[in-house]
Amino acid sequence: MGKLYNALTIDCQKCCGLCCIALYCTKTDGFPYDKVAGTPCKNLLSDFRCHSHHELIERKLKGCLSYDCFGAGQKVTQIIYKGEDWRKSPHCREQMFKVFHIVTQLHQMLWYLLETYRMSNNQKMQEDIRTLIRKNEHMTTLSPNEILMLDIESYRKSVNTILKSINTSQPKKVDYMGKNFKRANLDGKDFSMSFLIMANLEGCSLKGTNFLGADLRDTNIQNTDLSESIFLTQMQVNAARGNKATQLPKHLTKPTTW
Ligand code: SF4
Ligand code: SF4
Missing domain, CATH: 2.160.20.80 (E3 ubiquitin-protein ligase SopA)
Incomplete structure (x- = not known):
């Protein structure tokens, strides 16, 4: 399971700055200014580094400092889009942002499944979790069009059922x-x-x-x-x-x- 946890750790150098463009951000949430989803942050450089990286702490940009995509950024950039990015391939940028949102949710659910697996000593539950993990891994390596067609709500229900069996209250x-x-x-x-x-x-x-x-x-x-x-x-x-x-x-x- 250690390898799966590693895949959920962000690697911004392998990403095309997806969070800095795809997300809606507000100043009150600790971003530099209010911006709508799909517009690149003014501080995002052409090589996808952050121009303000060295001053995020000083400027108290807590939204930028704390955001974590559960490794979805590099998965979308490197695996699903095979190294393409929204600047080189503007025709797929809207699709890429939608895929990023879905993969972020799937990776978050994967995180909670791994946590539940770590805690569980019930063999039946562990097998159910392994099945959901395999499904999750499969879903996040599909093509962009296939990812957009996924019934993510039905998968979420199955994950929630597992989580509720640990969280009884x-x-x-x-x-x-x-x-x-x-x-x-x-x-x-x-x-x-x-x-x-x-x-x-x-x-x-x-x-x-x-x-x-x-x-x-x-x-x-x-x-x-x-x-x-x-x-x-x-x-x-x-x-x-x-x-x-x-x-x-x-x-x-x-x-x-x-
Ligand atoms: S989307 Fe994730 S990997 Fe990409 S820059 Fe943002 S935090 Fe880093
Ligand atoms: S300030 Fe930097 S880290 Fe924050 S949204 Fe803009 S480019 Fe991204």
Whole structure:
């Protein structure tokens, strides 16, 4: 499964800057200015590097710093479009952006399936997950036209059924914005879909704590061990405030800004 996790790690050098053109961005979400989907960011250079890369931290462009496509960018550029890009092939750019949106969702679902597989010790469930993973791998190597025809909602339902069998409680979307949990024992707590914006989790015990879909923008995770927390994604980690002492699950990496 390690190889699959690696494929979900972004490799922007192998991508044609898809997030910097295909996405709708707003200044309030930490992007340099408001822009509509399908228009390249003014800072996107001709070789797809970011002109403002060196000053993203200084300018507090948290949207740019935290965005993570689960490796969809390089998959779409290198595998699905075989190295084509939207500048060289303007006729396929709209299609490419749609494909990017679909593959991002599929890669996100793949991430959650891998996480569920890691936690499960039920053989039947593991076999069901392996089947869904194989299907996912197959779908993200189809041709662009075939990807656009996929019944992604039906696949999502199957993934959600698996996720629900691990997450037996109903996500409550609790608002913990700014709450101070410092050094609390939160082992096994279900934070799924909750708002933890600017909450303080410093020094908390977070074994088996569920962060599925939780909003961790500016959440303080300095000096905190999250290595056994579950359903954390790279984007959540990128959006939070950690430091060198923060510990993460094996397949996530510390942002260079910490
Ligand atoms: S789409 Fe993904 S791989 Fe491409 S530049 Fe954006 S984050 Fe990097
Ligand atoms: S500022 Fe850079 S990283 Fe942010 S959207 Fe523009 S090109 Fe992309």
